[in-house]
Amino acid sequence: MAIRVAVDAMGGDHAPNVIIEGAVRAIKSSGGRIQVQLCGSEKVIKPMLESHGSPAEIEVFDAPQVIGMGDSPVAAVRSKRNSSIHVGLNNHKESLADAFISAGNTGAVGAASLFVLGRLPGVFRPSIPTPFPTTDGVCTILDVGSNMDSRPEHLLQFAKMGSVYARTMLDIAHPRIGLLSVGEEPAKGNELVRSAHELLVNALELNFIGNIEGRDILHQAADVVVCDGFVGNVILKLAESLMTALPVMIERELVEIKAKSSSANLIKKMLTGLARRFDPEHYGGGSPLLGVEGEVLIMHGSTTAGAVEQCIKLATRAAKMNLTSEIQRALSP
Amino acid sequence: MAIRVAVDAMGGDHAPNVIIEGAVRAIKSSGGRIQVQLCGSEKVIKPMLESHGSPAEIEVFDAPQVIGMGDSPVAAVRSKRNSSIHVGLNNHKESLADAFISAGNTGAVGAASLFVLGRLPGVFRPSIPTPFPTTDGVCTILDVGSNMDSRPEHLLQFAKMGSVYARTMLDIAHPRIGLLSVGEEPAKGNELVRSAHELLVNALELNFIGNIEGRDILHQAADVVVCDGFVGNVILKLAESLMTALPVMIERELVEIKAKSSSANLIKKMLTGLARRFDPEHYGGGSPLLGVEGEVLIMHGSTTAGAVEQCIKLATRAAKMNLTSEIQRALSP
Numbered sequence: 272m273a274i275r276v277a278v279d280a281m282g283g284d285h286a287p288n289v290i291i292e293g294a295v296r297a298i299k300s301s302g303g304r305i306q307v308q309l310c311g312s313e314k315v316i317k318p319m320l321e322s323h324g325s326p327a328e329i330e331v332f333d334a335p336q337v338i339g340m341g342d343s344p345v346a347a348v349r350s351k352r353n354s355s356i357h358v359g360l361n362n363h364k365e366s367l368a369d370a371f372i373s374a375g376n377t378g379a380v381g382a383a384s385l386f387v388l389g390r391l392p393g394v395f396r397p398s399i400p401t402p403f404p405t406t407d408g409v410c411t412i413l414d415v416g417s418n419m420d421s422r423p424e425h426l427l428q429f430a431k432m433g434s435v436y437a438r439t440m441l442d443i444a445h446p447r448i449g450l451l452s453v454g455e456e457p458a459k460g461n462e463l464v465r466s467a468h469e470l471l472v473n474a475l476e477l478n479f480i481g482n483i484e485g486r487d488i489l490h491q492a493a494d495v496v497v498c499d500g501f502v503g504n505v506i507l508k509l510a511e512s513l514m515t516a517l518p519v520m521i522e523r524e525l526v527e528i529k530a531k532s533s534s535a536n537l538i539k540k541m542l543t544g545l546a547r548r549f550d551p552e553h554y555g556g557g558s559p560l561l562g563v564e565g566e567v568l569i570m571h572g573s574t575t576a577g578a579v580e581q582c583i584k585l586a587t588r589a590a591k592m593n594l595t596s597e598i599q600r601a602l603s604p
Numbered sequence: 605m606a607i608r609v610a611v612d613a614m615g616g617d618h619a620p621n622v623i624i625e626g627a628v629r630a631i632k633s634s635g636g637r638i639q640v641q642l643c644g645s646e647k648v649i650k651p652m653l654e655s656h657g658s659p660a661e662i663e664v665f666d667a668p669q670v671i672g673m674g675d676s677p678v679a680a681v682r683s684k685r686n687s688s689i690h691v692g693l694n695n696h697k698e699s700l701a702d703a704f705i706s707a708g709n710t711g712a713v714g715a716a717s718l719f720v721l722g723r724l725p726g727v728f729r730p731s732i733p734t735p736f737p738t739t740d741g742v743c744t745i746l747d748v749g750s751n752m753d754s755r756p757e758h759l760l761q762f763a764k765m766g767s768v769y770a771r772t773m774l775d776i777a778h779p780r781i782g783l784l785s786v787g788e789e790p791a792k793g794n795e796l797v798r799s800a801h802e803l804l805v806n807a808l809e810l811n812f813i814g815n816i817e818g819r820d821i822l823h824q825a826a827d828v829v830v831c832d833g834f835v836g837n838v839i840l841k842l843a844e845s846l847m848t849a850l851p852v853m854i855e856r857e858l859v860e861i862k863a864k865s866s867s868a869n870l871i872k873k874m875l876t877g878l879a880r881r882f883d884p885e886h887y888g889g890g891s892p893l894l895g896v897e898g899e900v901l902i903m904h905g906s907t908t909a910g911a912v913e914q915c916i917k918l919a920t921r922a923a924k925m926n927l928t929s930e931i932q933r934a935l936s937p
Binding site: 405420499505511545 | 737738739749752753784785786793794795797817818819820821822823831832833834835837838839840841842843844845846848849852853854857858860861863867870871873874877878881
């Protein structure tokens with residue numbers, strides 16, 4: 272039976288165009304193994320779908336309301352119950368869809384997921400595992416900002432959820448879990464990290480490799496890097512900004528060493544390749560919201576049709592692998 | 605009158621050689637305006653000085669004990685009172701020297717400074733402002749790891765001390781102070797940062813520009829970036845590791861775009877230039893330990909003769925500018 276993915280057609284900077292195009296691509300390349308439910312304004316989506324030949328594998332679910340990037344997540348979740356996010360999540364809740372994806376307001380998707388689907392039993396705080404470029408490819412960091420002021424037991428849960436994610440979604444048999452700190456020794460770090468270290472050492476089911484430092488992340492010292500959402504958010508944004516800062520820095524160096532313009536072009540080409548490493552599309556298009564009762568995947572607001580296509584496929588993988596049940600099993604005492 | 609700088613001759617990975625060479629360079633290039641007091645094992649240092657012609661501006665103060673990188677700072681400070689660090693600090697304390705510099709065990713230099721010189725009145729926690737490369741040159745981050753588990757009033761003091769440092773030592777008339785957070789809005793961030801924001805807004809003598817995010821640092825959004833020592837340490841080490849990770853990442857890109865080896869050489873040259881931005885020598889050789897009763901400057905353990913020369917000059921600047929009195933004035937109510 273085909274996997275059915277509900278898609279928020281209205282979320283993201285370039286919605287609904289890129290979302291629809293991504294959905295069309297996904298069903299074309301999947302050979303009938305995927306069905307898509309586009310949730311959003313029917314009168315906007317239908318004509319656009321027609322221009323793509325209205326594929327039979329794509330259904331439209333009307334959702335007249337839109338939650339914007341400026342909306343307060345919690346308020347919008349309560350007041351806009353006919354939003355594309357609600358309609359999609361409801362389809363998943365009622366088992367009409369096997370997963371839901373959105374490039375919309377991340378806060379609203381998170382809040383609505385908790386509101387419509389609920390939280391997995393025992394989960395303190397849902398978290399979104401996020402890819403981080405390394406010399407070896409990519410590692411996964413969580414949390415990166417959904418959660419401020421974590422407690423040690425939160426970090427332990429991030430580690431458990433991250434481990435399941437890496438195993439089921441990234442095919443890493445025994446993901447190495449590293450705790451981000453300021454030194455390798457267990458006594459190093461702040462109170463939060465020192466206490467979390469103790470909990471992690473005692474979680475024997477995890478492949479916990481101990482503390483790692485800021486300098487180790489890029490060298491892929493761990494497959495899953497566990498940290499407080501504040502720290503994770505700061506380093507993620509710092510890394511992303513490299514792709515705008517490096518060209519400026521490199522340009523200055525090129526002037527200083529009097530490089531020829533042909534060389535400058537080469538370096539530009541190299542930088543474009545490097546930037547791909549920091550591009551969400553390069554990493555499968557989206558990340559699951561771990562800790563809610565269902566398969567919800569979140570895309571970057573700036574998502575492209577290619578990333579949407581990939582995220583739909585990721586969502587089918589999450590559904591097939593029973594990601595949420597695996598998380599639940601890992602968290603039960 | 606010449607400024608007298610006491611120098612820990614035994615601290616650092618390449619001590620005493622590079623320290624002595626740096627001292628010789630500093631007095632040669634200063635035209636008699638600097639005197640250096642080398643503190644360390646007399647029988648090791650004297651013969652080495654002779655090979656440099658035993659300049660009259662360099663005095664040796666015998667210190668038979670050495671505090672190593674493996675020593676516990678607090679224990680060493682109590683048990684090794686004839687260490688090169690103690691002898692140098694005592695010279696400063698007794699006004700035989702106007703400043704003290706060391707490339708030794710940072711924890712031990714900090715602990716010994718508090719022990720010998722004491723803390724400035726009202727200072728919660730001394731901190732070392734640290735240069736961080738940006739597209740525009742460099743900004744200053746504090747704290748970067750001397751202090752874990754900061755309170756809001758600690759961050760306020762870091763801001764005040766960092767502002768004085770940037771003004772007196774870096775010639776920035778009105779340093780822009782940014783508070784590192786996860787969003788621009790004052791309500792964004794963890795509890796620590798939200799409370800610190802309020803304190804900073806009310807510190808009218810500061811040029812506080814509000815919250816900055818991880819992505820803003822490299823783009824020189826602030827001259828002084830204030831954060832908790834845990835976060836500062838993580839991002840500093842992450843940035844330093846770029847210089848080892850980037851060549852690996854770039855090499856892969858070059859293979860992928862089939863670059864010629866001549867281009868690869870150019871890129872290597874460019875990377876060397878880029879790496880200079882992350883090199884302590886490039887930034888004056890050392891940073892003051894702010895918040896203690898005296899001018900103490902700390903160098904990287906891997907310091908070079910050139911960096912030692914620069915740090916000696918920085919120390920004379922700190923002494924001339926009365927850095928410590930300026931800090932004290934900024935902190936008094």
